[in-house]
Amino acid sequence: MKETLALSMFGQKRLTREGGVEIVVKELCTRMVQKGCKVTCYNRSGHHVSGSEYDGKIEYEGICQKSVPTIEKKGLAAVSSSFFSALYSAFGKYDVVHIHAEGPAFFAWLPKLLGKRVVVTIHGIDWQREKWKSGFGSKFIRQGEKNAVKYADEIIVLSKGVQDYFEETYNRKTHFIPNGVNRPEIRNAKLITEKFGLMKDSYILFLGRLVPEKGIRYLVEAFKNVKTDKKLVIAGGSSDTDSFMEEIKELAKDDDRIIFTGFVQGQMLDELYSNAYIYTLPSDLEGMPLSLLEAMSYGNCCLVSDIPECAEVVEDRALIFKKSNVQDLQEKIQVACDDPQKVMELKKQAADFICSKYNWDDVVKETMKLYRRNC
Incomplete structure (x- = not known):
């Protein structure tokens, strides 16, 4: 050739x-x-x-x-x-x-x-x-x-x-x-503070397409029962799934801690990744979750479902819950909110680990x- x-x-x-x-x-x-x-x-x-x-x-x-x-x-x-x-x-x-x-x-x-x-x-x-x-x-x-x-x-x-x-x-x-994955530039909270009132470590982040297999329904159900003043930020657009998006918003409407940002990119995306307390990917099904690689490259503590596609990526450098188990997800989020030291330990390891692996x-x-x- x-x-x-x-x-x-x-x-x-x-x-x-x-x-x-x-x-x-x-x-x-x-x-x-x-x-x-x-x-x-x-x-x-x-x-x-x-x-x-x-x-x-x-x-x-x-x-x-x-x-x-x-x-x-x-x-x-x-x-x-x-x-x-x-x-x-x-x-x-x-x-x-x-x-x-x-x-x-x-x-x-x-x-x-x-x-x-x-x-x-x-x-x-x-x-x-x-x-x-x-x-x-x-x-x-x-x-x-x-x-x-x-x-x-x-x-x-x-x-x-x-x-x-x-x-x-x-x-x-x-x-x-x-x-x-690329090693990103970490950004201070600016746009996200102006638009959504978010500060560093004040929120749990989900970022991805709003589709059923990403486990967002479990995430909302679990988070509603977590005792914390942290917000849950759901960032992403729908993908031929407008009815699912409406269903999720309906499920979340009585909890004012849950924020939907819509599709994000550029500086807003960087700031959301840079300032999250934890990033979560509760998927039932993944190919190779790029958002998880990105989240770790920004130095995030991650909480993921135990499907092989997520577990292979994070190894022992993240929090893991049983796939589609709302109770287990709720308990893991609560533990993370109550133990900032554990979260900080995982944050410190994340970026170097993921950038050398991928x-x-x-x-x-x-x-x-x-x-x-x-x-």
């Missing part, structure tokens, strides 16, 4: 912070461009999750970004944009087509048909997610998983559990390359090895 690679990437909505896939694609692409690759990202047309004011605002030097036709309808946006992305990737002058997530991998056969090298990253077993558990979406994603197995030259997985799943279900070897430069190096493998 030639020295300078021409790469196509698709599966992301666009290069933003809308979700884990988007963050991964942004981090990979920016570094691959610096290594001399020619990178084209095929993005969805349509609006940013936080509203039209963010559309088209973010540009990344050296990455060619192209918007593909997208049917703006739940379930069809991903299918239509993935089809056109695969089509353009198939007929474009690319050495490697890198597809992100199971749904978009449905079209892995298209670039493969035209002789492209195809790499698929499985970010999680997506058909298990609440919003795709039935109907067309579920069938499409399951078939995408099978097409990845059948047509991809290489499959990357982000957790050992998913690696075992592909081995046991399809007898297919995959490559375990977890996500990375490194984006290593991720790019291993990924590019797969691009060139057997060539």
Whole structure:
């Protein structure tokens, strides 16, 4: 394979912070461009999750970004944009087509048909997610998983559990390359104080997409029974889950300690991570939880569910509760609120531990090895 690679990437909505896939694609692409690759990202047309004011605002030097036709309808946006992305990737002058997530991998056969090298990253077993558990979406994603197995030259997985799943279900070897994390700049509370009245160590933070599998319902139920004057901050936008968002807000309405910030990015995001007392991720289901890596990189004490995808990340450097167990979650939050010394001990270890364990430069190096493998 030639020295300078021409790469196509698709599966992301666009290069933003809308979700884990988007963050991964942004981090990979920016570094691959610096290594001399020619990178084209095929993005969805349509609006940013936080509203039209963010559309088209973010540009990344050296990455060619192209918007593909997208049917703006739940379930069809991903299918239509993935089809056109695969089509353009198939007929474009690319050495490697890198597809992100199971749904978009449905079209892995298209670039493969035209002789492209195809790499698929499985970010999680997506058909298990609440919003795709039935109907067309579920069938499409399951078939995408099978097409990845059948047509991809290489499959990357982000957790050992998913690696075992592909081995046991399809007898297919995959490559375990977890996500990375950048060491951030810690910011003092300013915007969050002005807008939400939040000070350092005055709140417990959840930051992520507001979807059922993230365990936010358990978090709200548990927190309502915790005796503390700390706030619970739930930061994030919905992802085709507006009815769930309304349900959570209804559940939280009689507790004025619970604050919903909506989608956040930039300085507001940095300040929320920098000043939290603890960060919590009570998920039932994860691929590779980037928000957890980020939270630890800011030096946060984290409280997570005991699913392997979270437990593998934190090892013994965090607080862990039994998945979907509201009582256990409540007790662990109460313990954290009552024992600031324990929280501070975990805070001190977090950043160095996570930044040495997960490194984006290593991720790019291993990924590019797969691009060139057997060539």
